[in-house]
Amino acid sequence: MISVTILGAGNVATHLFKAFVKAEDVSIKQWFNRSIDAIRSYKNEVEIIDDLSQLKEADLYILAVSDDAISELSSKLPFENRLVVHTSGSASAYDIDKKHKRGVFYPLQTFSKAAKMDFANVPICIEAIDKPSYPLLKTIALSLGSPTKRINSDQRRVLHLAAVFVNNFTNQIYRIGHEITESEGAEFDILKPLILETAKKIQDMSPYKAQTGPAKRNDKKTIKKQLKSLENNTHHQDIYKLLTASIQKTHGRKKL
Missing domain, CATH: 3.40.50.720 (NAD(P)-binding Rossmann-like Domain)
Known part of the structure; x- marks a missing residue:
């Protein structure tokens, strides 16, 4: 023992x-x-x-x-x-x-x-x-x-850094989504199957291939509408812009 x-x-x-x-x-x-x-x-x-x-x-x-x-x-x-x-x-x-x-x-x-x-x-x-x-x-x-x-120490260091992105930062994104749905009385629970499916997809494909959404499609009209919806919360708007730019850079799309 x-x-x-x-x-x-x-x-x-x-x-x-x-x-x-x-x-x-x-x-x-x-x-x-x-x-x-x-x-x-x-x-x-x-x-x-x-x-x-x-x-x-x-x-x-x-x-x-x-x-x-x-x-x-x-x-x-x-x-x-x-x-x-x-x-x-x-x-x-x-x-x-x-x-x-x-x-x-x-x-x-x-x-x-x-x-x-x-x-x-x-x-x-x-x-x-x-x-x-x-x-x-x-x-x-x-x-x-x-x-x-x-x-080794270097591998553990980058694993922990990556974990901050995929866990801590992702959870904060959930919190923002929860706040956005609450602002109009929508139910956050409706998004839970989407959250689970998003996590499930990367069990079988890379995050690069799993990416969808207006930023990847370079859907400028949708992006502009959603940014306007966030104009009363510049903090959320800044996060939206930052992540949109990151996706566009990853997938070779031109910025707005």
């Missing part, structure tokens, strides 16, 4: 805990957070602590904390030469204090505490500075039912 300690209490930490509890080959040794109240509801399932000096020996320590906290927290861990990883998509493995065996255990997925998560749909990107640590990290990822990928 592989023992794991989680440090942090955010979205990633919470979902990792829930997944590890169900894993047959992994046991949660402890769960640390600076504010014990954030994890108090789990006290009957795992030993919870808010004092680093109480950390017990484990096979792996997962720092599921903000990027800015990785370096300081890892330096405060009261031991050395144990395997410590973080879950960040952009921070370097070298941000972890060099007194430890260092690595990255990056679950490439969007996490919200209230949403259920099937780790079969959560690719785990693994990086290990200490090469002998890689098999252990892979075994732990597989215990969650996750697909795994061995990547």
Whole structure:
């Protein structure tokens, strides 16, 4: 049985805990957070602590904390030469204090505490500075039912950047669409089949080939009408212009 300690209490930490509890080959040794109240509801399932000096020996320590906290927290861990990883998509493995065996255990997925998560749909990107640590990290990822990928820091960095575009920015576009429909009392839910079909298409074709719409067609009349509809919200109008220009450039269309 592989023992794991989680440090942090955010979205990633919470979902990792829930997944590890169900894993047959992994046991949660402890769960640390600076504010014990954030994890108090789990006290009957795992030993919870808010004092680093109480950390017990484990096979792996997962720092599921903000990027800015990785370096300081890892330096405060009261031991050395144990395997410590973080879950960040952009921070370097070298941000972890060099007194430890260092690595990255990056679950490439969007996490919200209230949403259920099937780790079969959560690719785990693994990086290990200490090469002998890689098999252990892979075994732990597989215990969650996750697909795994061995990547280097540059690959992880661009994957995280791409994830910001396809997830965070896309979700903001959903929010704008929701706001636009609400402005005239239309139901945003009517768009959900379109959202699902758009995501489904790129399972079988490239985003380039999947592109449709007035910008790709260079439908100038429609573009002008839609820009006029947005004239009371210059922020949305600017986003529309920027994305239209991007599509036109990608597909060789002349700008308006």
